[in-house]
Amino acid sequence: MTTTDPHTLTGAYALHALPDDERAAFERHLAGCADCEREVAEFTATAARLASASGMAARPALREQVLHRITTVRQAPPGPAAVDQARRRVPRLGGPLRWALAACAAAAAAFGGTAVWQYERAQEAHRQTAEAERHADEVAGVLAAPDARTRSAQLAGGTGTLVVSTARGRAVFVASGLAEPPRGKVYELWFADGGRMRPAGLLKPDRASQAVLMRGPVEHASGVGITVEPAGGSPRPTTEPVGLLDIPS
Known part of the structure; x- marks a missing residue:
């Protein structure tokens, strides 16, 4: 039996990512929790928007411009003086601050991974929905055909x-x-x-x-x-x- 706080499962539930037992337990909790009901609705709407998002194609000339710049622009490595100057400008971080920054970086990485996972799940849900709709249309077309x-x-x-x-x-x-x-x-x-x-x-x-x-x-x-x-x-x-x-x- 899971001991996970049900309030933390709204996103996974909206993306159909919970095991059967956790989903059933969460749905019992959801029936009496207005906050979780609202979060599930928001996550579901966000997943739908992510699934329908599309990228904008780059201008055809952009590729040629980038390739041309690569051949004409060379980034020189910094000299010793520049390295020493940069070191003097960056303060040494104390223990607590260093650990705080490390924790922030880890949290950002975890959030980014979660966002990618959620986007992929949303895309898969969108694909399955489109496939089900296409199947239903084809079935209806045969059943309603004049020569059926x-x-x-x-x-x-x-x-x-x-x-x-x-x-x-x-x-x-x-x-x-x-x-x-x-x-x-x-x-x-x-x-x-x-x-x-x-x-x-x-x-x-x-x-x-x-x-x-x-x-x-x-x-x-x-x-x-x-x-x-x-x-x-x-x-x-x-x-x-x-x-x-x-x-x-």
């Missing part, structure tokens, strides 16, 4: 519906009420294509109902199968299908 055709069958304790758009050349598999696969296993989709089974994606094992855009084009596939495979999927079926559906015409 469907075929349904009972399988794995629930219902599987295949939706195919010939114009788009894509298919969506809609699962409803499927039984959870055995621990460490997943349902894998396949296209029956020219006498071979072509991998076409995985269903999320913790969701009884979901819509999956099948991987790859429909092309000349005659049907779709679903099998139970090890987590991560298999390059070819290792079990008998729990369901088979013909491609709707």
Whole structure:
């Protein structure tokens, strides 16, 4: 059980960086702490701004100017007189001050590392969100296509519906009420294509109902199968299908 002060976890929570047990404990704390709720909202907004930040491209002539200066400007090393003068101008630091400056430098380095880590996490969250939105758009495009055709069958304790758009050349598999696969296993989709089974994606094992855009084009596939495979999927079926559906015409 963690003993970390929950008030220090707002940033990590906003970036989805807490382990499951700490996240659950923090959410219980968050329900009754207005200060932490406000900080989480501010961190979340900041992460979103960082994720959408973009750099400004340098002027094309700037590179040539820099390269030209490198060849014409040479920094001479300081002579002995300059070094002695600099030493006289810099006061010797006492013990406490020296340690204070060292602590400040360490804190600045740690803060900089944290900022980079937070930026990278924000970028990853932005990428995952964009990918999820793109997937949802593609699924919706197939389901709403004017030429969409469907075929349904009972399988794995629930219902599987295949939706195919010939114009788009894509298919969506809609699962409803499927039984959870055995621990460490997943349902894998396949296209029956020219006498071979072509991998076409995985269903999320913790969701009884979901819509999956099948991987790859429909092309000349005659049907779709679903099998139970090890987590991560298999390059070819290792079990008998729990369901088979013909491609709707």
